[in-house]
Amino acid sequence: MVKIDKKPEPIVLANNKNHWTTLLMGHIARGEVVPSSLSSNYNQTEVKSILKEESRGKCMYCESNVSHVAYEHIEHIKPKAKDKYPDLTFEWNNLGLACPKCNINKSDNYDDNLPFINPYSEDPELSLFSLGPWIYPMPGNDRGFITEQTIQLNRVDLIEKRLERINEIRRLIELYVRQKNDLLKNILKDEIIKEVQPNKPYSMCTKQLLSLLQI
Ligand SMILES: [Zn+2]
Incomplete structure (x- = not known):
């Protein structure tokens, strides 16, 4: 994992995220199923293309070249599940690019007290270090530990x-x-x-x- 610089927010999000978020939160407040045509609105070509550019075409967690591995996933750093952070579904700073394996391993796991290392907002090399092909948490670094374990940064x-x-x-x-x-x-x-x-x-x-x- 290496530091990534966030690029400016895509116009499609800047123009629509408030409206989409209001609609989505309204469905949740009324106990209704959120239509996927609304909840997946973050998945726009423009959004994906800027995410790809800023992460240099790599998974934000494992640094695999995503287009070589499989279809890239748009990752919600804080999970968008309705009991987690649905209000951040369209939030640009909450989006990244991940490979399917890292995305699935992370799933809806997230602990506000021990958030995963976020390469957009911090230097991952302060919490993780590499030794040969292995990536380890810095000694005593709980966030590094939970990131390596949950996302399985040392999978075969x-x-x-x-x-x-x-x-x-x-x-x-x-x-x-x-x-x-x-x-x-x-x-x-x-x-x-x-x-x-x-x-x-x-x-x-x-x-x-x-x-x-x-x-
Ligand atoms: Zn990955």
Whole structure:
């Protein structure tokens, strides 16, 4: 998980969220079923496209490239369930992009006293750290712990994909270190640095490899 900067609110939300929220809360107050044509109004092409852009096409929690994994989900940071935070269903700052697995694992779980690490509002690396392909909570960090456990940030498929990525970059570093030609060496170095930036998958785990560049 890495820090994400929120982009300005999409026009479709800015123009409609108050009206949609009033309608939705009205249905809930009257004990009626909320029509899905209303409750899913956050799922607009414009909204998804800006979420994708700000998260660099990656899941906000596990850093998997969502379009490579499956259909991306629009994630409600505070759950939109009617007994949780339905009033935040269309709230821009409550929306993110998640892969289906992280989204399903998180589900409607949320504790106001121990909220999950939110990469939009804080630096996740103050609460979580990586060691090889693993992501651990900082010692004594309850929010990091509950995030890693609930979203299952060390599930088998993620460990495999992070290892694959680490090995790809490790191979590049091997080539770099053995390269004698300065020009080729610099090209390799640039490539390695590019591969561990936050726009690439699993960058929290891969950037630690930079220490192997021997420069
Ligand atoms: Zn994910």
